[in-house]
Structures are given as structure tokens and as C-alpha cells.
Amino acid sequence: MPANLPRALFALRASIAIFFAVWAVEKFVKPETTAAIWSKFYLVDGLPHEMSYLIGAIQLLVVILFALGLFKTWTYGFFLTIHALGTLSTWQVLITPYEGGNHLFVAVIPVLGALVALFLMRREDTWLSLG
DSSP: OOTTHHHHHHHHHHHHHHHHHHHHHHHHHOHHHHHHHHHHHSOOTTOOHHHHHHHHHHHHHHHHHHHTTOSHHHHHHHHHHHHHHHHHHTHHHHHOTTSTTOGGGGGHHHHHHHHHHHHHTGGGOOTTOOO
């Protein structure tokens, strides 16, 4: 195993944790945004603020476990799964990045790749990991 691999995987884990922490906190700070996202991409209309808070709390708990490198198969798999589903739900935006004015959606693709890589190499992700 290359000597720098554990540190490189930590860099992925830390940056992905920050990425998901921002989305989790948004569910408390702007629950109306969460409702709008769920309505547009997941076809769930009228998501109550309480549900946004519950989803955010679960995500924050998993972010903490993920950042600490705990329960790697479950926490890494959780974020890989929800991000893959979220990416799939935006397929129409992804295949037409210059229509509608928001080509930033394409950024979900390298994040998905990073999550796949981290999941596949979770056993080598040992630097600053409690797991």
C-alpha cells in the first residue's frame, strides 16, 4: 500500500463530510429549501418542516460517524447510496447542463466518484479514523 494512501483517503473523507454537513445543516436553517428540492426531484409535495429536521438530524449523526471513520461499511454506504439516488434524480439536468442555467449540477458526478472510491478503499482509510 502506498504510504500516502491513508492520508489521501482521509482528505476524501474530510471533504465529503464537509459537503454533506452543509446539506444536513440546511435542513434546519432552510427547511423550505428542502421541501422545494423534495418536491422537484423526489416528487414529494408539502414536506413538513419537522420531517426536514428529522432528515437533517439523521444526516448530521451519520456525518459525525462518517467523519470519525466509524462503521465504515454503513456510513460510507449510506452517503454513497443517498448521493447516487440524488444524482439519478437529477438526470435530466445532468444531460442538458446548459439548459436552465445551472450547470453546477455536474459537480455531483465527481463527488459520486469520490464516494465510490472511498467506499471501495474503506479498509485502507485508517489515518485519523476511529474505526
